[in-house]
Amino acid sequence: MQPTSHAFKANVRDALGDETLQRALGNMKTGFIGKRLAAVARLPEFEALRDQGRAIKNHTLEHLDFYLETFERNVTQAGGHVHWARTAEEARQIILGICRSVDAKTVTKGKSMISEEIALNDFLEAEGLVPVETDLGEYIIQLRHEAPSHIIAPAIHLVKEQVEEIFRATHTDLPEGRPLSEPRELTDEARAVLRRRFLEADVGITGANFLIAETGSTVIVTNEGNGDLTQTLPKIHIVLASLEKVVPTLEDATGILRLLARSATGQEFSTYTTFSTGPRRPGDLDGPGEFHVVLLDNGRSAMLGTEFQDMLRCIRCSACLNHCPVYQSVGGHAYGWVYPGPMGSVLTPSLIGVEEAGNLPNASTFCGKCESVCPMRIPLPKMMRHWREREFEQNLAPAPFRAGLKLWAFFAKRPMLYRFGANLAAKLLGRLGRDAGHFTRLPLAGGWTGGRDLPAPEGKSFMEQWQARRREAA
């Protein structure tokens, strides 16, 4: 998808004014947060598991080449194929090639953020294939020609009326008068419609939450079971995953899995956690005839060894999104690309450049809530600050802001000048605001005073009063 991250401020304006979106976002606040809290409270070892998760991933990243080679060897041994893609375009072409090899028409898809990242669906459609998203949320937004707004709940920005609307507009072979106002009815309809597609599919494409080096297995985690139907029924199963998904052993994956569902939805474990190793075995009654893994770099190897390496520990749980007050206010689409929220703010500039995505790491108060809930202990605010440092070096911040900062810094580095300026400002503004005690309008402060009053200074700076009291006492 074409990024609109550069238009973040305009996106935000739209999002804040969108009543339906705000209503949908309101649902979020009570759901994920409380459930995660309950799940964490129930597991005394949670904090220790976070430390362990960080250690497993850090170790893996330090030996990433070794583990990827081991993974590849084991996939091949199990009868699968591994393909390496440097860029989004390479990945798309590899996938197309595999699809063409069986004259594929219908391609079912389990939820995969990587496939969004490489804009796979549009590409496959342009090539005459029919990609069908099977995760309910992804299916809904595919029909609406929208991007996902959340990394695990893609349609979280919608209310049920909008889902009813698009189903009626799309499933035109079903009786018009049928009831569709309740999530139960909508889910049943999607189940029936998508069951047809599952059965028709020639190729099924999933992502992977983990790649297991030890066994050459890929792991998907779903609640619906759509990923499993996607990968089991068609002739070919393609796994699309970025490099950093690899972990050394089954036990390592298990340790991190204990963090994943709890951090995401507050479940002890997601409904379907599936380890797949190679294609159908001789004598199997079901299973895909071919098993392919497409390993995507697209900027990951370049993040290693930099101040952004820690971001490669991300397991895409969405805890940071769910707890971020900025995300809660504006939703995912405002971020303008595939990955929203705090993790998106750190990752997106790495993948599409800081010129395009610079707004994202700036739109944070550094409240630190994201880092406090990240199961992998990723220091998100610190990395957002690093992006701001890069932008500062490249002069990318808007000019008026840079000028204001430079002016302020000029004074702050010069105590005597600062003292003079502060004492004066305290007096002047104090006098101006004396009657009301606050300003409802102030030149240069329109952003603030547009929505709130600005308290006025008491009138004489602390330092001036302190020095005066010291002189009196002496």
Next chain:
Amino acid sequence: MDARSQILDSIRKSLKRGPLGESAATVPANRIAHHAPGLIPGRTRSLDAKGLRDLFVQMAEEVQTTVTRVADPAEVPGAVADYLANHNLPADLTMAPDPALDAYPWVDRPLLHIRRGRAEDRDQVSVTGAFAAIAETGTLMLTSGNDRPTTLNLMPDTHIVVLRADQVVGPYETAWARLREEQSGNAMPRTVNFITGPSRTGDIEQRIQLGAHGPRRLHIVLVEGPDAKVA
């Protein structure tokens, strides 16, 4: 340079080293060879066999799995028949050709129509065994095989699992150890499903609905054996 070489090269450049030398490579190689368990939550540690079964049932029921506990294998077909009747489901089962299921006297319930094989779209009810049950989270572990088609776990509306008491373990690590032992060496089954309750989605307004794509009902018949009678 091909993509594979270039990517590996890029990784090494970023890590400021070349390919791992023999001695350096022993670190990750050993990690894989030893596949040591990490931190295991204490919740199952001091439970005996019955305690594990009780915990498993409690956790499973929390996620809308239903469980019938029977003392004797002979009671299994009756438990299945009763479940179908109670839920107004047809007595038409697709059962895994798994020899483990041959141990139950299905002939005692001649009204149960049983087809052995993989699932087809029209199938409403499937019956499978399991490899293990993880008490820690109320999770079933099912492995694929020639006589254990995976589609039975996913396609029908109702999935019934016949579980034996000795299959219930505490944490995931015990299950992995058992699988490794059974598979001898690193060969994994094609598919290992960890199933924790029936299929569900919260994708519409965050309100949970069961039966999104996979089964909307997951029922377990747990054969507990003589010690089930112990308090």
Next chain:
Amino acid sequence: MVPSKPRVALFVTCLVDLFRPTVGFAAVKLLEDAGCVVEVPASQTCCGQPAYNSGDKADTKAIARNVIAAFEGYDYVVAPSGSCAGMIHEHYARLFEDEPEMFQRAQHLGNRTHELISFLVDVLGVTGVAAAYDGIATYHDSCSGLRELGVKQQPRTLLRSVEGLSLRELPGAETCCGFGGTFCIKYPDISNRMVGDKAADIVATGADTLLAGDMGCLMNMAGKLSREGHKIAVRHVAEVLAGVTDEAAPIGGAR
């Protein structure tokens, strides 16, 4: 070991200095009542956060050098602000990772720098104050103080000792108010939304007083409550604990 008469340097913070000296004097009173000798280094300006959070490391370091030099040689440095204390305590040393000598000095300073209320309770062992305040107060946990410095129970402990004060927990007390320093200037509409949500939570408690430990948050929340016409008195927690609430109007209130 805490010295018997600790020499404390007050880091007054730029917002207190400019907007609300009352808080600075309240801090001095609390520290002196607890047995400290308080000095106020004259050359202090700012902790450097605006530059730091804007990615301007050079200016941040220049400011930090001044702060380190001005505040060396005291037993403790105390600020009536979690974010400023957090900046010095958590972040100063990191600025000088490639300058061993400055790194040591920054670390040494950081280790002795505290937020005011947590200093009183955790270091000096203060368990209560002699103040009185007639009102129903609710307390907002400023983010840096909470997450960087562990300021959570300490203000509540001291507030419970204030005669006449009834403390009501604020739902979402730990949720950011939307100030974020440069954030409220760069993204005013998101900031405005966040503080609007915060104001709604505050009003819903039925409290007549809002307290917190950071001026940025307080000005932000006071400004929103005032614009929405709510008659809730907003004060820095130090003012209530020092018993000086009769001496100044609430934040943003008319004199």
